[in-house]
Amino acid sequence: MAATLSAWPWENLGPFKYLLFGPFLAKVLYSRIQGDIKDTWCLHILIICALRGFIYQLWTSYGNMLFISRNRRIIQQGVDFKQIDKEWHWDNFIILQALTASMASYMFPVLSSLPLWNTRGFIATLILHMGVSEPLYYLAHKYFHGNYLFAHYHSLHHSSEVPQPFTAGNATFLEYLGLTAVIGIPILGCCLIGYGSISMIYGYALLFDFLRCLGHCNVEIVPHQMFETFPFLRYLLYTPTYHSLHHTEMGTNYCLFMPLYDALGDTLNTKSWELHKKISLDSRKNGRVPDFVFLAHGVDLTSAMHAPFLLRSLGSKPFTIKIFLLPFWPCVFVVMLLMWAKSKTFLFSFYNLRGRLHQTWAVPRFGFQYFLPFARKGINKQIEEAILRADRLGVKVISLAALNKNEALNGGGTLFVNKHPNLKVRVVHGNTLTAAVILNEISEDVKEVFLTGATSKLGRAIALYLCRRRVRVLMLTLSTERFQMIQTEAPMDYQNYLVQVTKYQAAQNCKNWIVGKWITPREQSWAPSGAHFHQFVVPPIFAFRRDCTYGDLAAMKLPDDVEGLGSCEYTMERGVVHACHAGGVVHSLEDWTHHEVGAIDVDRIDVVWKAAIKHGLRPVSNVTKQNQLQKKIS
Structure with missing residues (x-):
């Protein structure tokens, strides 16, 4: 049973908790309708709450912009899904303090008639904060580290392994009742002695949150030279490193913002300033x-807002279009133009697997740009620069995402390997494992498949592999020459299993479609009822047929022992990555020293598949849905 006052009163409301702001909004609208422009207290509460949330979001975004902050991170571990879920309702305290401010306005009418500015108020607030709030917080915080209070209340805050600005809000109801008093004393005290002002309330509340975020951001931005030049400042302002030590070595560094009280209370961690x-x-x-x-690489402008350094909670779930993001589309478009003009590859995210650091870098280009003829040279240049940078750093394997290895763009990475024959980093397109995932979705008893994109790298490999299994492959292609080239690669005894077709009508009795080229709803209509669409086309085709099933893009689930993974890869579920990504992971874990570029080596499909399974990667598919539908139809 939860301890008294540990749970939030609106915990069961979920996202509907924001309706608690409804009375404030109603009061503002009513005042405007009545023409009472003096009654602005509720409006100020709403504005301050919005600004406070914005401050926490900005700090979180900065801390997760690894391309800026990676060398200044204090705890190198990534933020995982478990921590994100635990901190999902980090903003409960904003609601609490909004309700408290509303109650205070009725108890103390002076709050509703404050001037815009009062210089003395800032001085009085500073004195009250340093002389009352700081020591009060220090004593209360130290008390919460006692056995009973820590176990029942404060342990929740310390359960987050990597401090983040949102971690500051992850606490119990009782703790924030106390912290609300700590914040309220300087504001209320200043107002009651006649020095209060609107600007003082805004300034103190927002500065308080700014400093809270500073301490929890896990990125050291305070220059050490400042403390060396002015040694006394180290007792007046804490640093992210200082507060991080409180999370890793509890029993020290209890202060709110001023280490002075830790020094006076003999709880100062001696490693604080050296670290x-x-x-x-x-x-x-x-x-x-x-x-x-x-x-x-980016897929489209909307999915660009799925980046983990923008909205952490959004990035921790599979991408779907959210209506509330549409107003931000013009901003993303402007950023895209700036990136197009001048940009470099940036560090997107990272995770640890089997003691090895895996990073995701991103080329600042979106899907449609890859199909613009005049953009190809610039895109290849950025990919080349990323490969050379990885080579200089000592990276062992770099794997190329779907469009970064486009055959028409760079021959599946062949361009870079041929241009730089002395590369130490292994360039991998990962298509061998992609082919393996698709092929292992196809039941052993299947005797015929219909294949679009049949002469592509993947299409060729799938066709050659299936014909060896004595599966009849209907290869949709208008190019007889390219079909014959693939057919001659098959062993003589299996060549007759490869059949060229030029129209979708040829597959109207085939229940296994392998889609490697985007097909329209009209083209899908030729599939028989109960058909299943396997696919390796980007973007995925529309699920138009209700009497058919649609496979996801080839993907694999990472092993359970992966650490620090806190963002979903596009539309994939948590812990699931595209097969080409997984192919690079396997290449790295196996310490293979060859490049995997150009045409797929059909003989290595089973080798790569067995290696992936050996390392704990698991296939993800919708084959079960197909089986269920076929049973239902029969």
């Missing part, structure tokens, strides 16, 4: 070199 200086100096150096890099 701060070390991290500050090390920020000029490159951090740990990853073993594996996945070179991703």
Whole structure:
């Protein structure tokens, strides 16, 4: 049973908790309708709440912009899904303090008639904060580290392994009742002595949140030279490193913002400033070199807002179009133009697997740009620069995402390997495992499949593999020459299993479609009822037929022991990555020294598949849905 006042009163409301702001909005609208422009207290509460949430979001975005902050991170571990879910309702305290401010306005009418500015108020607030709030917080915080209070209340806050700005809000109801008093004392005290002002309330509340985020951001941005020049400042302002030590070595560094009280209370961690200086100096150096890099790219403007450094909660779930994001579309478009003009590959996310660091870098280009003839040279240049950068750093394997290895763009990576024959980093397109995933979705008893995109790299490999299994492959292609080239690669005894077709009508009795080229709803209509669409086409085809089933893009689930993974890869579920990404992971874990570019080696499909299974990667497919539908139809 939960301890008294540990749970939030509106915990069961979920997202409907924001309706608690409804009375404030109603009051503002009513005041405007009545023409009472003096009654603005509810409006100020709403504005302050919005600004406070925005501050926490900005700090979180900055901390997760690894391309900026990676060398200044204090705890190198990534934020995983478990922590994100635990901190999902981090903003409960904003609601609490909004309700408290509303109650205070009725109890103390002076709050509703404050001037815009009062210089004395800022001085009085500073004195009250330093002389009352700081020592009160210190004593209360230290008390919450006692056995009973820590176990029943404060342990929730310390359960987050990597401090983030949102971690500051992840606490129990009782804790924030106390912290609300700590914030309220300077504001209310200043107002009651006649020095209060609207600007003072805004300034103190927002600065309080700013400093809270600073301490929890896990990125050291305070220069150590400042403390060396002015030593007394180290007792007046804490640093992210200082507060991080409180999370890793509890029993020290209890202060709110001023280490002075830890020094007076003999709870100052002696490593605080030495570690701060070390991290500050090390920020000029490159951090740990990853073993594996996945070179991703944007799909479209809307999905770009799925980046984990924008909205962490959104990025932790499979991508879907959210209506509330549409107003931000013009902003993303402007950013796209800036990136198009001048941009570099950036670090997107990272995770640890089997003690090896895996990073995702991203080329700042979106899907449609890859099909613009005049953009290809620039895109190849950025991919090449990323490969050379990985080579200089000592990365072992770099895997190319779907469009970054487009055959028409660079021959599946062949262009870079031929241009730089002395590369130490292994360039991998990952298509061998993609082919393996698709092929292992097809039941052993299947005797015929229909294949579009039949002469592509994947189409060719799938066709050659299936014909060896004595599966009849209807290859949709208008190019007889390309079909014959593939057919001659098959052993003589199996060549007759490859059949060229030029129209979709040829597959009207085939229940296994392998889609490697985008097909329209009209073209899908030729499939018989109960058909299943396997696919390796980007973007995926529309699920138009209700009497058929549709497979996801080829993907694999990472092993359960992966650490620090906190974002979903596009539309994939948590812990699931595209097969080409997984192919690079396997290449790295196996320490293979060859490049995997150009045409797929059909003989290695089973080798790569067995290696993936050996390392704990598991296939993800919708084959079960197909079986269920076929049983239902029969």
